[in-house]
Amino acid sequence: xxxxxxxxxRQGRGVHKTMLARIANTLYWMGRYLERTEHLARYLRVxxxxxxxxxxxxxxxxxxxxxxxxxxxxxxxxxxxxxxxILFNVALDSNNPMSILSTxxxxxxxxxxxxxxxxxxxxxxxxxxxxxxxxxxxAYFKTRxxxxxxxxxxxxxxVIRGYVDSTLTHNDVWALIRLGxxxxxxxxxxxxxxxxxxxxxxxTNGKEDMPVENYQYTVLLKLLESFDMNRxxxxxxxxxxxxxxxxxxxxxxxxxxxxNLRQIQFFLRKLGLNxxxxxxxxxxxxxxCAKYQYLLFSEIENEVGAFVTETLNCVYxxxxxxxxxxxxx
Amino acid sequence: MTTTSNLxxxxxxxxxFFDEVFRQDGQVYPHYEDIHRQFSRLTSAxxxxxxxxxxxxxxxxxxxxxxxxxxxxxxxxxxxFDLFPRVIPAADWEMLEKGLIQRNLALNLFIKDVYGExxxxxDKIVPSALIFSSPHYSEEMKSIxxxxxxxxxxxxxxxxxxxxxxxxxxxxNLRSPSGVSYVLSNRDAxxxxxxxxxxxxxxxxxxxxxxxxxxxxxxxxxxxxxxxxCALLTPGTYNSAxxxxxxxxxxxxxxxxxxxxxxxENNYVYMRTIHGPKRVDVIYRRxxxxxxxxxxxxxxxxxxxxxxxxxxxxxNITIVNAPGTGVADDKAxxxxxxxxxxxxxDEEPIIPNVPTYLCEREDDLKxxxxxxxxxxxxxxxxxxxxxxxxxxxxxKAELEEVKLYIQADPRNYIAQPRMSLSVHSTYIEKKGExxxxxxxxxxxxxxxxxxxxxxxxxxxxxALKEGSLIVNSSQGGGSKDTWVTV
Numbered sequence: 001x002x003x004x005x006x007x008x009x010r011q012g013r014g015v016h017k018t019m020l021a022r023i024a025n026t027l028y029w030m031g032r033y034l035e036r037t038e039h040l041a042r043y044l045r046v047x048x049x050x051x052x053x054x055x056x057x058x059x060x061x062x063x064x065x066x067x068x069x070x071x072x073x074x075x076x077x078x079x080x081x082x083x084x085x086i087l088f089n090v091a092l093d094s095n096n097p098m099s100i101l102s103t104x105x106x107x108x109x110x111x112x113x114x115x116x117x118x119x120x121x122x123x124x125x126x127x128x129x130x131x132x133x134x135x136x137x138x139a140y141f142k143t144r145x146x147x148x149x150x151x152x153x154x155x156x157x158x159v160i161r162g163y164v165d166s167t168l169t170h171n172d173v174w175a176l177i178r179l180g181x182x183x184x185x186x187x188x189x190x191x192x193x194x195x196x197x198x199x200x201x202x203x204t205n206g207k208e209d210m211p212v213e214n215y216q217y218t219v220l221l222k223l224l225e226s227f228d229m230n231r232x233x234x235x236x237x238x239x240x241x242x243x244x245x246x247x248x249x250x251x252x253x254x255x256x257x258x259x260n261l262r263q264i265q266f267f268l269r270k271l272g273l274n275x276x277x278x279x280x281x282x283x284x285x286x287x288x289c290a291k292y293q294y295l296l297f298s299e300i301e302n303e304v305g306a307f308v309t310e311t312l313n314c315v316y317x318x319x320x321x322x323x324x325x326x327x328x329x
Numbered sequence: 330m331t332t333t334s335n336l337x338x339x340x341x342x343x344x345x346f347f348d349e350v351f352r353q354d355g356q357v358y359p360h361y362e363d364i365h366r367q368f369s370r371l372t373s374a375x376x377x378x379x380x381x382x383x384x385x386x387x388x389x390x391x392x393x394x395x396x397x398x399x400x401x402x403x404x405x406x407x408x409x410f411d412l413f414p415r416v417i418p419a420a421d422w423e424m425l426e427k428g429l430i431q432r433n434l435a436l437n438l439f440i441k442d443v444y445g446e447x448x449x450x451x452d453k454i455v456p457s458a459l460i461f462s463s464p465h466y467s468e469e470m471k472s473i474x475x476x477x478x479x480x481x482x483x484x485x486x487x488x489x490x491x492x493x494x495x496x497x498x499x500x501x502n503l504r505s506p507s508g509v510s511y512v513l514s515n516r517d518a519x520x521x522x523x524x525x526x527x528x529x530x531x532x533x534x535x536x537x538x539x540x541x542x543x544x545x546x547x548x549x550x551x552x553x554x555x556x557x558x559c560a561l562l563t564p565g566t567y568n569s570a571x572x573x574x575x576x577x578x579x580x581x582x583x584x585x586x587x588x589x590x591x592x593x594e595n596n597y598v599y600m601r602t603i604h605g606p607k608r609v610d611v612i613y614r615r616x617x618x619x620x621x622x623x624x625x626x627x628x629x630x631x632x633x634x635x636x637x638x639x640x641x642x643x644x645n646i647t648i649v650n651a652p653g654t655g656v657a658d659d660k661a662x663x664x665x666x667x668x669x670x671x672x673x674x675d676e677e678p679i680i681p682n683v684p685t686y687l688c689e690r691e692d693d694l695k696x697x698x699x700x701x702x703x704x705x706x707x708x709x710x711x712x713x714x715x716x717x718x719x720x721x722x723x724x725k726a727e728l729e730e731v732k733l734y735i736q737a738d739p740r741n742y743i744a745q746p747r748m749s750l751s752v753h754s755t756y757i758e759k760k761g762e763x764x765x766x767x768x769x770x771x772x773x774x775x776x777x778x779x780x781x782x783x784x785x786x787x788x789x790x791x792a793l794k795e796g797s798l799i800v801n802s803s804q805g806g807g808s809k810d811t812w813v814t815v
Contacts, residue, residue, distance in 0.1 A: 018558070020590050024603045112391065113566050116579035120390075127391045172603075272604065326603045 019172040023117060025327035026110045027173060031180025033107035034126075034160055037100050039188040041153035043070050044090055046223045048146060062203065070195045072098050084142045091149060092138055100153060104133050119167040122160070129156040175270040182263040183315060189224060189257055190312040193247060196220040197305050217243040224255040244304055245297040257311060258292045264318070265289050273326060281321040288314050335372055336762050340754065347494050347751040348765055349415060360418045360814055363530050367523075368413065373761040376412075380756060383412055383522040392514050392572060409807030410515060411755045412523065415768065415789040416530075422785065422813045425488070425496060425772070428679030430781045431670060433484050433774045436501060436657050438673040440480040443656060444470040454672050455665045459689075462740055463662070464710055465504075465655025467618060469625060473642050473651075476549045477778045480651040483542070483613075485509075488680070488770045490751035497683045497748065499769065501666070503658040504650065505615050508788045508808075509538060509773050510573035513580075515788075515810040531815035533785035538773070539580035541784075542613075545777035546581075549647045550610040557610035560584040560600065562591070564616050564632045574615050588616075593636030596643040611647045612637070618652045660709040660743045661687050683748055688739035697744040698732055704744040706731060719798065721747065750798055753809070755791055767792045769800050770811065786811030 044067060051063045064081040067073070071090040093099045108130040115123050132152065141149055161181070168174040200216045203209075214237070221227040221243050233250070234242045250256045265285045276283055288311070300307040344353055350361045357365045368376070387393065387407040417425075442449050443460055444467075450457045460466055485506025487499040516535050520527065543559065550557030563574040565587050578585035590600055591609065599606035614621065620630040622638040640646045656662070664685035667678040686693040686704070697704060701720050708716040718731055735742045752765035772787040789809040790800035800806040 018584055018600060018607050019603045020584060020586065021601045021603050022587065022590055023584075109566070112571075112575070114585070115391075115575040116561075116583075116585045120579075123391060124389050128389055131388065329601050329603075 019176070021327055021329045023114045024172070024176050025323070026114050027117070027176035028180040028183075028322070028327070030107050030110035030114075030126075031164075031177040032184040033103050033110065034157055035181045035184035036188065037103045037107065038154055038157035039185075039192070040071060040090065040098075040100050040103065041150040041157075042225070043067065043192065043223055044087065045147060045150035045154075046219065048087075050219050050222055062199070065202075066195060066199050069198065070192065087146060088138065088142055091146075092133070092136060092141060101133050104130050117173050119163070121167045122163040125156070125160050125163050129153075129160060132156065172271055175267045179264060179267040179271070182260045182267065183319060185255070186257055186260040186264065187312060187315050189247060189255060189260065190308050190315070192223055193220065193244070193308050194305060194312070196223070197308075214239055220247070226253060226255055229253055241297060241301070248300075248304075248308070249292065249295060249297060251293075257308075261285070261289050261292055273322075279321075281318055281325060284314070284318055284321060288318075336368055336376060336756075337754070338762065340763055341765065343752070343765065345492060346749050346765070346767070347490050347492050349490070349751050349753040349768070350413075351754070360416045364414065364416065364526055367526060368763075376756065377761065379522050380412060380758070383410060383518050386518045386521045387514070390514060390517070392511075408511065409793055410518060411791055411807055411809045412519070413754050413756060413763065414519065414526070414810040414812045415753055415770075415786075416812045416814060417786060419814050421496075422533075424679060426783045426785075428496075429486055429772055429774050429783050431674065431676060431679050432486065432498065432501075432666060433481065433776060433781065435666065435670040435673050436484070436503065437479060437481050437776060439669045440503075440651075440654055440657050441478055442673075444473075444480075444653060449669065449672055452672075454668050455662070459659075459661055459665075459740075460656060463656045463659050465618070465653065465659065467653030467656070469638060470651065470653040475651045476551060476644075476647050479549055479776055479778070481654045481657070482545055482549065482649045482776050484650075484774050484776070486772045486774065488772060489683070489748055492749040492751075496680055498663075498666070498680050499683055499748075500660060500663055501658045502771075503654040504617065506771070506773065507570045507573055507615075508771050508790075509784065510576040511808055512773075512784065512786065512788050512811070513538065513576070515808060519810045530812065533813040533815060535784060535786065538784050539577065541775055541782045542577065543581040543583065544779075545775045545782070546583075546611045546613055546647075546649060548778035549649065551644055551647060553610055558583075558608060559611040559613065560586045560591075560609050562586055562588070562612050562614040562616060562634075564620070568615075570615065577613075583613075588630075588632045588634050591634040591637070593634060593640050596636070596640045596645050598634065598637060598640050598646045609646065611649060613649045618655065621648070621652060655710075660685070660707055661689070661740070664743070683745050686744040688735050688742040688744065693744075694735070694739055697735065697742075701728055701732060701744075703746060705747050706735065706742055706744050708741055709743055710741075717799065719747065750792075750800075753789070753791065755793070755807075755809075757793075764795070766795070767798050767800065768809070785813040 047063055047066055060083065061081060064083060064086050067086060067090060068081070073086060073089050073096065089096050089099065091100045094101055096102060108126055111118065111123055111126045136145065136149055164174065164177050196216060196219070200213055203212050203216065217238050217240055218227065221230050221238055224247060226247065230238055230242060230246050233246060236242065246253060247256050249258050251258045251262065253259055268282055268285055273281060340351070342348065342351060342353055342355065350365065351357060384407055387410060393407050439449065449455050450460065481503045483506060485502035485508065487502070488496050489499050490496055512535055546559045547557050560583055561574055561578040563571060563585055565571065568574070575585055584600060586600060592599055592601065598609045598612070600609055616632050619627045620632040622633050622635060623630045624635050625638040637646065641648050664682060664687060667682055670676055670678045686697050688694045688697055704720050706718040706720060720728060720731065723731065750767040750769055753768045754763040755766040757764045768789050768791045770787050770789050773784040775782040789811045791807050791809055792798060792800045792805070793807050794805050797805065
């Protein structure tokens, strides 16, 4: 975006409250990082504990593999997977830039860089969450602390989101954090669905195996804390169609792709960034939302993996456009 | 009341120093009676619990600094805070407030004079050589007249109390004095930890400071029809005072900007926002003069804003404090402030200076070299307690070395008698009880268009090491809440 002001010194006295581009970027990323830590923690916990009593070949190795894939742990293909090491790496390893510790550290650094625009109360809960993770005893975590740690991480994220919504004026600051939250959530839901589809493929070798599949679709719902609401919605045990349709297209469930895309659109409009040129971020988001709004699951049933990947790529493109047009002016 | 209770049972009294809390006979001064009574009722265990709670309060507020010595994991430390508040009686404060306003008015007139008519130099009250040899003298400011003739909007004056019980000015800080955020955070921590203490005493509030600061900034804005836009310019999150920058921006409700957030076009300063450029009228900058504008000062500066001095010269932005104010907070210039007060205000100084010997004066240099063992030697333009030499602690050989330094560059050194900073009861964690420690007081004065404002109290800094006179946080100092009684 051009920043030419021309000869008129009165320009730049507009009605919008000031939102520095650098701060906008920081707020947006804080939202993204916070949301990311929650998904990482939940994936770790649910995947690890729900499959402990899983039937048949759904063994430890499979679980660890799934965690490695989702969390993007740099692990050599084919090498022995060390459980304690992997769990530590995903959660508390400061050398892994994708770990929960690194992510909350980034989120807190971002918050620190713009404390003046957020509430003291919000800053303190973010800071407390950081200290909780940073001071968590590593030895305890590796032996017995996984459940406790990951649950507390999720709770902290909920508390922080509560403070975002209830202690900030619902202005640009708030909208940018929420924009980051929903964009990250969209990406994480898409990644979790993709990972699970890959898990199922590798468990069944592409052959039909209903019990294994249905069990994994239940895990998928639990990974997004959507199992109960899914049952309420369909009044039937989950299967492939019910779980994927729910997580992709249900516009009322807050951990579905359709819901979060609508939120992204809402917050962009709130920020006044919804220009209509085809290159604009508003146009890109609107187009994707429109597609989701009138889509039937039967239309994507045979290519869910590809469809979800396509959505993920669109989300990345939306992110790139935001950075280029608004954050790095 | 005597000093027999638990936390005070070994409290030593030393006639060489003024103890703020206890008289030499062990009696407590009247303005400390309430708070002392409360502490006397506590056991070590009680107090330890309160102390831990206060620390947690700082940790959760994020008032910490990172320590990188133990590898990459940034263990965070809080700045040491002592729960025993320093109490200043209303009558003392009334005198100090008057004295601080007087001093800062004179300093502002002096800076205006230096960059204007130079009457005080022509009248030989202050030697010209002292001014033009100062690294903080700014040739640039000769052609610039700041709004309302205010150069030094925010100043930090350091006071001490000598063994005679009198207050003295140790030095002036006229560039970007820091520490005020700790005054407010310390008060917050006190309220969270020892809320009872406030029930017994009437203490002046310090919470007005951000509003007063904002009013000061707005009062010196260039002429605009709209409400002026103010911003605080910080070097960034890695600066050691970053916490304070963000704290002040937050509490004033103004933008905290870095150099890269600003640009200048047609001599107006703008912020880069997601909705396009937005004009700025007043910059409270917390970066040094040298980094302000790469076009005028250091060309390699990444922290500043290219063209901002042009906008300043055109009267389209106010820079707070004005560039070049450092010319008056040089420790050698400091010794002339009493003369400035007499010259510009025709008044006698209310708060005396610590007697100062300027090594560049022949007589003074002679005295310094002869009496070096009784003196404290300071470089004129260093802050943070760096480079200070307390000569009675040096060996013969070291003293000779110091003499050589001074003789090589007399302009760079001043000497002061070793002032006995007063002591104050301070909780010593290792011992689980109170002991006397040396303190000073950094005060904060605001000079806007309407009227001056002095923050009641200020930052009482305490040297936590036994016997140490260096109160700076970078060298093992802590701080206390400071109460001015109503």
